[in-house]
Amino acid sequence: MDYSIRGCDIIVSERDLDLDETLDCGQAFRWKKIASDYDCTYEGRFLNDYLMVSQEKSGQFIFHNTTEEDLLGKWVDYFDLSTDYSEIKRRLSEDETLSKACGFAGGIRLLRQDKWECLISFIISQNNNIPRIKGIIDRLCERYEGRFPTADELSRETADSLAYLRSGFRAKYIEDASKRTASGNTALDTIAKLPIEEARSALREIKGVGPKVAECVLLFGMHRTEAFPIDVWIKRVMAEYYPNGFPAFAADIAGIAQQYLFHYIRCNS
DNA sequence: CGCCAGGACGCCC
């Protein structure tokens, strides 16, 4: 990554990033594509920090109204800009299918999201589609001046008082996750550092958190790149290309590979 | 009307 300051904006050069692929691939649900003069522009938030970011046709990125301090202190981390994704793709390309997937969706990066927001978001995601997931999260954040509520705030709600979300049977799961997290019964910061199997079981104590949601929280919210969420699409990939299991040489970055594969199979079948 | 959506749960055998 390379960057330069231009007035109130910061221009970032990074080859292994595509905003459409990264912000609209189902790993984060709160980025909105807005009209602009650029190739594409998104606005969104990480915790309490707002960002508008554009991608130009040249491949450069404009972080609007951003200080150097915010770029280096927050957004470099969020977009995982200090990780060399060229090297990751080189490693994965030892496998033929992964090589194709990387070639197809090489601009995906694994965002370093907030654990808590990620937990609630993927509880909402179960048996749901992406537009409706976004709608539910929008309604939730609208109630808190556009920011994502804290666990303390949400723990004061009940499944009934959450009816305005129209999240269906997931409301009782949101209630349980909130009360557990607010009380300290579920300690997300601690879970993030546990050995993967212990982290899995700790997350699955929460009602509504099964294998898939737990893997998503580990991967997207805790940056555990060995986590490997399996949904209907990845099941197809596994059945067709990896009947004997995912290649062991890439086990430590299986979750990143999963993102490339997910995008690849969905757009090409 | 039916089917499906980045699933999990409860119950069955």
Next chain:
DNA sequence: GGGCGTCATGGC
């Protein structure tokens, strides 16, 4: 331990 109906909601 695997198989299956059920759970809200909304778009098609």
